[in-house]
Amino acid sequence: MATPCHCRRHALGTFAAIYVFLAIVAQPFTTTTAIGVNYGTKGDNLAPPSTVAAFLANRTRIDRVKLFDTNPDMLRAFAGTGISVMVTAANGDIPILATTQGAAAWVASNVAPFYPATEISLVAVGNEIMDTHDPSLIDSLVPAMRTLKAALAAAAFRRIRVSTPNSLGILVDSSPPSAARFRDGWDVAVFTPMLQFLQRSKSPLVVNAYPYFGYNGDTLPYALARPNNPGVADAGTGITYTSMFEAQLDSVYSAMKKLGFEDVEILVGETGWPTKAMDGQIGVSPAEAAEYNRYLINEVGSGSGTPLMPKRTFETYIFALFNEDLKPGPVAERNFGLFQPDFTPMYDVGIMKGPVTAPAPAAPAKAARESKASAPTEVNGSSSAMAPSMGESTDHKTPEAAEGGDAPPSSAKSGPGDSESSEAAAKDDQGNSEKTSPREGSTTPPPDGAASKSTSFLFHVSCILAIALSVVMHV
Template identity: 75%
Template sequence: MATPPRHGCMLRAEVVMCIFLVIAPLSTAIGVNYGTKGDNLPSPAKVAAFLVTLTNIDRVKLFDTNPDIVRAFAGTGISVMVTAGNGDIPGLATQTGADSWVATNIAPYYPATDISLVAVGNEIMDTADKNLIGKLVPAMQMLKDALVTAGYNKIRVSTPSSLNILVDSQPPSAARFRDVWDDAIFTPMLQFLRKTKSPLIVNTYPYFGYNGDTLPYALARPNSGVLDMGSGIMYTSMFEAQLDSVYSAMKKLGFEDVEILVGETGWPTKAMDGQIGVSPAEAAEYNKYIIREVSSGSGTPLMPKRKFETYIFTLFNEDLKPGPVAERNFGMFQPDFTPMYDIGIMKDPVKTTTAPGSVVPSAPRKVAATPMVATADALDVAVPTKANGSNNA
């Protein structure tokens, strides 16, 4: 996730009080990102127990393969997405390296921990590192082969990307993958994802694309809408427009059938002084909308009735993250498990103040039974900053 742009309209101070919005219980599970860049965060065991006992969250996305965290989710029935670090990619692009990585990072924990997907790196296309970009798809392929060889056929492999992989992303019907990357990277990547029945992971953040005038559109409040002249569709949700932009780019390459997974989306509770549209109230409003959107199964205008596995960013405020204030304040919970707001993910809101040390899962969920290469020189594409355009994630 990158730095948000500065917005031209800054009309009121932030609200720091907790807002509790009660909605109907979840009909579909929602995932959450679990970051650890904080010096005051609870232990992984307490986090896992809290999620199982007091919330309806049944899947988490990790940004590494920290053994203490992966092990903490053993026997909980919570689905876990783990991440191979960016620096692991060159090694993963070799058979020996991929086999070794699986032996070290998957074999000791699976299937006791329900590892559902391995994300290879994070937003690699934004790094402008031609070596990593060129080895990304081979690393994904080798890793999947290593997982299959080890008998872990059900574990999917993909890689998260920001919306900077697109050009002409507005209107959605005009969106396409960046020149050179479309043929050198995304065609073989989508071929791999289709073959292995794995999703394309995208990080979609209306927060990074809104301003004072478009706040209702970003939060999916009642608004006049944005017309896509190419399709004739009137969009009233920036989130849906972002997803349809990804779909349009995939369709132009002939891969519209590949699943889309939302790896990150969210809204901060606090930002720089005076920034309009940032408080616990707006964060609750956006995440409540995301849960309703995901749970409904209604899809988007270009993908009706399609469901999207979605992970809200993020579980906790992380006080050690660099950058603007907002980067440290996307959390749904304080480190002591106090909710920043209630959007219907708590099993019993009365228990949200339970002392972390006393949270013990009484009935763990059931656990599953045991069980195209691009050269670096071809990838010389400039990467814009996330402050450009209206679909920045």
């Protein structure tokens, strides 16, 4: 029979093990999860890149940014910060990038002067090229990706990945997810060779997924992934989706699987929710934006994946870093920012390293400027600015060897210009019910619950630990 002293030692040891376990599982995702953000510059009141980079590195948990060009001041600003950077080659550069000489010159000008001091993680070749419907760009897209990867390898920059962002307009029959496929013609001519390249080079398929552009008044809880929403059933798999974001990713996965490339990773290049839209539009306020992005950060960092891709993590970039007052189009386009131009957070989603203060009201002059810039009606899409065509490429033969054996670094975290657009998922008629325009003339419902689940869980853990300690001390 053990002595009381031995029992107490045993109990204390057990308590210590329980304490360590609970302390680990009780950590809220928002304190540890890193997230990426799209850094656009279409504003007349934005801080210089060096100030922005220092703010992100020192005051936030954001550890990766996506730029819409290769602005040298921005690339230099992120040198030595530990923040990885995705850069974008302009749409109009694509035909030249499809040539060996053009790709080598682009790398020498836009990558070599900055890498590796600035951690360039991926080069995006254009932005939503399929939505341009420009044959010269579409025909040159995959050859440009191949040739650019070969040029990076030749310059000893093998760890830099190459891909191209796509809106969900590349899919048809995307609801339910099990029925999704790539558009006819593009599936064989574009996406089969593109996915072959991505598979060989261990680069991700980049998609811009926006539940915001797929919701209406009835499906708002589904778009925001609110707890206990009824969800949408997929008869093909028997799965009931309670998150439109997960359904959108699984639609992309289903289309890839139909072509035999389900092992290619998916990177979310853009997603977000605005804080302001046309008056009367249901579901748009700082509360809903915070609700969506809080869900998003916890979801992508949890490692739970999606119903068709369990236990996967998705490198994800929120649109956008700032509200940008010079962006054209509907009101929402200028109000996707996590921050005001003076770095005041629009809401708290756990990405700040210090206290979060409420944003100040907009100045009357700025409000008047936004009113003048607003479109007459709020629509679910805006055209991407497209660079002029530069003609067909004459050199599509590139070394396939550069595609293999070039995995991204294990620590990969993943501007202005012709390719920038946030309304990515709504430019094409996708033939599915998730592309319905948000209904106007309704009031915004309150979000479900302001406190985070992690806060509640930590409270319960503290109670458990107190009880356990009390029991141990009385052994």
